[in-house]
Amino acid sequence: MLFPETPAVLRLRHAVRAWLGSYPNAEVAVALSGGADSLALTAAAVAEVGAVRAFVVDHRLQDGSAGVALEAVQRATALGCVSAETLTVHVDGVGGVEASARRARYEALDNARGNVPVLLGHTLDDQAETVLLGLARGSGARSIWGMRAYDAPWGRPLLTVDRSTTRQACADLGLTPHDDPHNQNADFTRVRLRLEVLPLLEDVLGGGVAQALARTAEQLRDDGAVLDDLADSLVARATVHEALNIEILAGEAPALRRRAIRAWLLRSGAKAVTEKHLRAIDELVVAWHGQGGVAVGGGRPGTRLVAARQHGKLTLSFAKAGSGELENQ
Structure with missing residues (x-):
């Protein structure tokens, strides 16, 4: 499939290319939900990586989820993935639906990936939400480090790309993403952050809040790495x-x-x-x-x-x- 060279598509491709420059891999897997972020990531990965496998996790939390998963598998194949398959999981609800679904999803992806990294469609907006959630916990700088570009085996090439760009890329590629109803459910804290808190902060503070939160997280991770090295040295000196x-x-x-x-x-x-x-x-x-x-x-x-x-x-x-x-x- 030939991809149009629009600003949004090129932005995504450059982000994936930059990630590969830091973490070279001839083959990757992509966690594909069918939403705009993971769909755009899959397309960019196919354009930049030698071989891309797609995994679609069906949490079975909504009627028709199997059909949504099948459609995502078909799109992955059409985009040029070397393989695409559905991983069906059981969400037991322990610790809440969000946490339980996340555990089940990551376990299934880890079991299926073999020895290749799995790319996740987390964006700049997701990073900002993660930092705010960590800040609310009040458990120190580590809680607001946010997500890393690579926490083996999980890769996140799109942490510098905002959600509007992934949606525009899908439009440019002629792809209609699946909109998960859970992403509009205000019962979930992250959804309220996305729909209410971050837009309010952007309005009150004059824009650029997501970028500022992401920069703060990156600076704290850099500082934390130095402190962790010093702490390791202290443990070595003090251990008896x-x-x-x-x-x-x-x-x-x-x-x-x-x-x-x-x-x-x-x-x-x-x-x-x-x-x-x-x-x-x-x-x-x-x-x-x-x-x-x-x-x-x-x-x-x-x-x-x-x-x-x-x-x-x-x-x-x-x-x-x-x-x-x-x-x-």
């Missing part, structure tokens, strides 16, 4: 038989110390470490007055993971659920 030396930790700046504690916890099997956890564990280091350990997410079935101060060291132990009995990690 899988525990952390209190004296070494206490001599560092609070932000670096807490970042090092976070890295140590995650490496030790902790899950979902919050700012509240970090500050409580940090007090074991610099404001200890005999308080007990701090339980964090993770551990093993029937146990919980507990950080405690013992003999000048920060240690991790497993505590049996419902008891105070500890066992060494």
Whole structure:
């Protein structure tokens, strides 16, 4: 298929080309929903990549979803994808429909992709929404890093391209995207951000809000990478038989110390470490007055993971659920 060289189509192709320049791949997969963003991405990927496979996830959350998926598969084939298939998933609703659908979708894509990266149609507007959601959580700079261009195996070539460009590209290509009713459902927080909050911010602040939020996220990711390296060095210096030396930790700046504690916890099997956890564990280091350990997410079935101060060291132990009995990690 020959693609017209309109400004919107060229913008998309340049974005995919730039992504490939940073992350070279002779073959990629595309997660195709049939919406404007993923449809435009699929077309641009076909034009720029040697071989493109398309995966269409059917969440079975709406009547007629199988037909929508079939139409997306047919469009992928017509655009020139070397293969296209539907992945049918079960959405169990645990943690809410949005979160459950996302888990099911990513698991299916990961299982189907083989060893090739999967390109996702996230745009500049999606990035702005993600940053705002992270800001609302108030859990530190990491929560407003936004999405990366590549978090293996997930690639996001369109993070610098806005939604209006993907829609224009589809029009230029003669493609009519599928409009998911969920994208207009104000029961979803992200939809309200998209339809109400961001347009209001653009109006009040005079435009350019999405771009500013994306730039902020990029700057914070760059800063965070440097701090993470420093934190890793601190963990290496402070580690004594899988525990952390209190004296070494206490001599560092609070932000670096807490970042090092976070890295140590995650490496030790902790899950979902919050700012509240970090500050409580940090007090074991610099404001200890005999308080007990701090339980964090993770551990093993029937146990919980507990950080405690013992003999000048920060240690991790497993505590049996419902008891105070500890066992060494």
